[in-house]
Amino acid sequence: MKLLTDIQGAMAALGVSRATLYRLIATGRLRAVKLGRATRLYVEDIEAFARSLPMAPSLSTRERLSGHDR
Structure with a gap:
C-alpha cells in the first residue's frame, strides 16, 4: 500500500497542472x-x-x- 506520492503522481491523479497543485498545497487544501x-x-x-x-x-x-430541453 502506497502512503505517499510525488508531485507528478498527484498531478496525474487529479488531472491538474503543477501550478494548480502547488496552489492547493499553499492554500492548505492538500498537505505536502x-x-x-x-x-x-x-x-x-x-x-x-x-x-x-x-x-x-x-x-x-x-x-x-439552460432551457434547451425538448
Whole structure:
C-alpha cells in the first residue's frame, strides 16, 4: 500500500497542472511533506480531496437549466 506520492503522481491523479497543485498545497487544501529535497503528498489526502469536489451536473440537467430541453 502506497502512503505517499510525488508531485507528478498527484498531478496525474487529479488531472491538474503543477501550478494548480502547488496552489492547493499553499492554500492548505492538500498537505505536502518534504523528504530531503523531495516533496511528497499523502495519497489519502488526494483521494479525500477528489471525493470532496462537487459533482458536475449531468447533460440533461444542464439542458434543463439552460432551457434547451425538448
